[in-house]
Every structure is written in C-alpha cells, then in structure tokens.
Amino acid sequence: MSTAIRVIPCLDVNNGRVVKGVNFENLRDAGDPVELAHRYNAAGADELTFLDVTATTENRDTTYDLVNRTAKQAFIPLTVGGGIRSVDHVENLLRNGADKVSVSSAAVTNPELINDIARRWGAQVLVLSLDARSNAQMPSGYEVMIKGGQEGTGKDAIEWVQEAEERGVGEILINSIDADGTRDGFDLEMIRAIRQAVGVPLIASGGAGEPAHFPPAIEAGANAVLAASLFHYGPDDMIAQVKDAIEAAGYPVRR
C-alpha cells in the first residue's frame, strides 16, 4: 500500500496569534496557535505547519517559546518557517520542538543556506517554501516571489525548484500567490509544472475552499495538501471531510 496523502493545517502566526489574509494581505484573527495545534492533532491532521508570516518583513526571529508550546500539543510532525536566515536559527527551532523547517526568501537570496542545512541535518529536515505567481516574462511562466509574496525576484520558478532539489531540499511547499486565500481551488497548472521538474514530495498550498478542491491537486502531482482558512473557519470535522474527499477519489489517507 502506498504512502498516505498528508493533510496539513497551516498556522500563519503574527504577534502570537494565528491570522489569515487574502492574497497575503488584510490579515484577520483565527485564534491561538497552541489551542489550534491541540485541536488539529486530535482531529486527525497528519502534520502541522507554523509560519511566522511577518518575520521576514519585520526582520525578527520566530518566537521560539511559541513554537515550543505549539510543538508540545502535537505528536505529529511540525514544520516551522518564517524569517529563517541561518543554520543557528534552524538549530534553535529544532531545539524548540520543530521537526522540520521551511526556508523561503533567505534561500532565494542565499541558496548556499540550503546546502548548509541539508549537510548538517539531512534533506528530510528541509522544506523549500516556494512563493510564485504567473508571469509571462519568465521562461516557465512562473516567477519566484519573496518577502511573504510581496516582492518579485525576476527568477524563474521551475529553474529555482530544480536548483533547490539539487542543493538538498527534501520537500517543496508550493504557494501560489494568485490562488492564495481565494478559496477557488489550487493552482493545478503550477503543481503540474513543478511535478514534472522535480522528484521530491510536493505540498500543494493556496486556494482551497472546499473538500472537492483537494483530489485535483493530488492528481496534478501533490503528495500532501495544506490549507489554512478552510480549517480555521470551517466546521470542526473539516479535516475528516477533506480526507473523505481524497479517499473517495481513490487516494490513500491515514485514519
């Protein structure tokens, strides 16, 4: 039997609270990360992602204490991202309960960071968080964005994920800036393009509005699916509903 499709609630954290915006703007409050971690662990989440959404723009480190308290609520993997710029920062997060880390902007400006982290802890500890949007000027049609999706880089997204895989990332989290927070469904074209370019597990993110949106993302090549608002503002059994939809489409899930 094959590996289960992972369903991952995402905690976008700002000033100690979980927030969620549309297209990375207009943040609104969704609760306490420690309470939400407890709830999602009990509801059957396969993994949790904790993103310090304003860490990079405000140029400050992720709150270690909050990561620590969140980690204590979950006996499933916890990935932490946001503002990670150095190996020391990774070490502190791992020591505070993170099981994996995700790097975004800093890896774009300093790709050696990927090699440094992978060499020390192995590829499986490292998730590349790719923020990308459609841009017809790029060879692949997709441009890498940084600073929480606010700034273009002029870098081709497909070339970047291939380079990152080569350098040693263990997974890629695909954030489509165009689809994020719209609740209109995942950016399937972008997932397909990345699936064709790399072999590592892919986590689809951005745009999920209902359980029916998930199977097409898996069909397009995702090994895991991540959503925020759908779980924060949806009914308590939304994780189970999403797994029902995935299973009904013929893909394995963990129960």
Add this chain to the structure above:
Amino acid sequence: MPTKVPTIAIADYGIGNLGSLANALEHCGAKVVLTDQGQELLEADGMILPGNGAFAASKAAMQDRSILRWVGQRVAGGRPVLAVCVGFQILFDGSEEFGSHEGMGEWPGTVKKLPTKAVPHIGWSHVTPVADSALFAGLTDERFYFSHSYGVLDWNFDQGNEAMVPPQVSWAHHDADFVAAVENGPLAGVQFHPELSGRAGLTLLKNWLGSF
C-alpha cells in the same frame, strides 16, 4: 504499564531534534533525561538511541561520546534499548550512504538507497507487524511516519547457529519492501518516527515502556 514511573535516557550526542521524542515519552508517562553521560544512560530503565541526518556523521558523533559502548553494555545486561531512524540503521552491518560505512553489526544487512525516484520517503506508510510482536501489540493495521531516503531492503539472518534466536522483523513498503522494525530481546529498533506517528506511535512507545 508499570506502577513505578520509568526513567528513559535519550542519548544526546549533539545531532537533531530530541524535543519531540522527549515530549512523546513524557506523554506516555515516562520521566525523561537527555544525556551523553554513561552513568545516566546505563542506570535508566530504558535508553533511546535517536538518529537524524547522515549515517556516517551520526555514527561519528555517537563514537565521540562513547554512546555505542553504553548501548553494548546495556544490551549485554539485558536492559532495554530502542533505536530510532538513523539510530536503528547504525545497528546493521553497514551503510552505503555517502560512501561505505561500517555499522555495529548487531543485525545482518546493509543500509541502501531506497530503489525509487520518490525520495525522500516522507509520510505515513503501513507497517505489517510480525506475528506476536510485543512492540506492535494492538497495532495491526496502522500507518507510521517515515522520513528517510535509505533503508534495509533484505533480511538474511544466518540460522546456521541454532542457538541464536532470530530477531522478529516487521516490514513496510515504499515502491519496494524495507525493514520497518526489529525486535531482538532487549534491543529493538524502528525505521519510522514513533514520536511523530500520532496515536499509533504513542501506543508503540507505551508498549515498549510496558515491556520493562
């Protein structure tokens, strides 16, 4: 579960995240110490040999702090040791990760790259427990969380010496079969991460604590 609170020493040799392991064991009712001190590693009711990252780097870090010596002494004294992920891999003959490296040779087999393009193998996969497993009691059809690119694909235990009791082996599958767990008297090991495997993982840890 024993009425006395069991003490678990997690071997801390400077690599990787031990927080989740400590967290899960405490949740299961154990008192946990993270240490590289022989005295503490020997006197605890159970010892965990964790592992993270590359085989050779992990083994070198363990040897720097004599960790493998304490594992050997515990096993010789019949005292429980549970090895996890790369800690588990180190108990085999050797590994082909980044060159060729010798392991402890407790169990037969070489750790090899998983024969699939879909690496790393990250996620929840079924483990088929060996019949009468103590570690997997009550866990007949469960998924556990794996995070690895290398594994033991073949198990060839030399039965030439009838006095040797063969270890119990449980298997998992990711495009190919590989060894998921070995139970061998006081020495047990798992390729997956019980501390990250939700309910199933906590049950497995409780089973281990309950075996003391």
